Amino acid sequence: MIVEADDVLPVRSTEDVVRVRQEVRSRTAAVGFSLVDQTKLITAASEIARNTVIYGGGGTLRLQILQNTTRRGVRLIFEDKGPGIPDIERALTDGYTSGSGLGLGLGGARRLSNEFDIASKPGEGTTITLARWKR
Amino acid sequence: MEHIPILKIGDCLLVSIQVDMHDRLAIALQNNLTEKIVITKARGVLIDISALEIVDSFIGRTLNNIASMANVLDAITVVVGMRPAVAITLVELGLNLPGVRTALDVDKGLVLIRNSIDDELGEIDAGELN
Numbered sequence: 001m002i003v004e005a006d007d008v009l010p011v012r013s014t015e016d017v018v019r020v021r022q023e024v025r026s027r028t029a030a031v032g033f034s035l036v037d038q039t040k041l042i043t044a045a046s047e048i049a050r051n052t053v054i055y056g057g058g059g060t061l062r063l064q065i066l067q068n069t070t071r072r073g074v075r076l077i078f079e080d081k082g083p084g085i086p087d088i089e090r091a092l093t094d095g096y097t098s099g100s101g102l103g104l105g106l107g108g109a110r111r112l113s114n115e116f117d118i119a120s121k122p123g124e125g126t127t128i129t130l131a132r133w134k135r
Numbered sequence: 136m137e138h139i140p141i142l143k144i145g146d147c148l149l150v151s152i153q154v155d156m157h158d159r160l161a162i163a164l165q166n167n168l169t170e171k172i173v174i175t176k177a178r179g180v181l182i183d184i185s186a187l188e189i190v191d192s193f194i195g196r197t198l199n200n201i202a203s204m205a206n207v208l209d210a211i212t213v214v215v216g217m218r219p220a221v222a223i224t225l226v227e228l229g230l231n232l233p234g235v236r237t238a239l240d241v242d243k244g245l246v247l248i249r250n251s252i253d254d255e256l257g258e259i260d261a262g263e264l265n
Contacts, residue, residue, distance in 0.1 A: 014157040021155060021189060039189055039220040043228060046191040050158070094229050104192045108228035 005065040012058035020049040041132045044112035047105035056080025073133035081125040151183040161197040179248030185216030195230045202234040215244035
C-alpha cells in the first residue's frame with residue numbers, strides 16, 4: 001500500500017470541524033469518490049472531529065490518500081491526548097453518550113466507513129482511524 | 136461572525152442555509168428563529184437546506200430542536216431541499232428526524248404549511264358550530 005498524500009490538520013475548534021469537512025470533501029473528490037461516498041466520509045469525519053474537540057480537548061487529523069494494487073481510498077486518523085474512552089464497546093452503542101449529544105457519532109461514523117478502528121487508553125488519549133475506498 | 140438571515144413572508148419565516156455551519160452558528164440560528172417566531176407570531180417555519188452538503192448528528196439535532204420549539208410556539212416547521220446523498224447518509228448514520236416535516240422544495244413546503252394552518256382553522260370553525 002502506498003500513501004500518496006499525508007497532511008496534518010488541527011482539530012481544536014468548531015471552525016476546525018468545518019475545515020475538516022472541506023478538506024475531506026476535496027480529497028475524496030480528488031480520488032474520484034461518488035457524491036454519496038463523499039458525503040458519507042465527510043459526515044463520519046464531522047462526527048469524529050466534533051468528538052475530538054468536545055471530548056478529546058482538541059487534537060489533530062492526519063488525512064491520507066491511499067493507493068494499493070487495485071484501488072484508491074482516503075484514510076483519516078484523528079488523534080487527541082484527552083481523557084480516553086473507558087468503555088469503547090459502550091461508546092459505540094447508538095444512543096449512549098457521556099455528554100449532551102445524541103450518542104450517534106461513533107457508531108454512525110463506523111457505519112459510514114469501510115474500515116474503522118479505535119485505540120484509546122484512559123488518561124492518555126484516543127486515536128480513531130477511518131478509511132473508505134473508492135468503489 | 137456570520138449570520139443566517141431569517142425572512143418573513145406573510146405568516147411564515149423562511150431560512151435558507153447557504154453556508155457550511157459550524158456548531159455555534161447552528162445554535163445561534165436555533166435561538167434567533169425561536170425569538171423571531173414569538174416576535175412575528177409566525178405560524179410556519181420553512182428551512183431550505185438544499186445548499187447543505189452534509190447533515191451530521193449535530194445539525195440534525197438542531198433541526199429537530201427548532202421544530203420542537205416552533206411546535207411549542209404553535210408554528211409548524213418544514214425542512215425542504217435535502218440532497219439525495221444527504222438523505223442516504225442520514226439513514227446510515229442512524230439519525231431520524233421525528234419532529235421534522237419535510238418537502239421536496241420551497242413551493243411544496245409552503246403548501247404543506249398553508250394546508251396545516253388551514254386544517255387547524257377548519258377544526259376550530261367546526262368546533263364552534265357544534
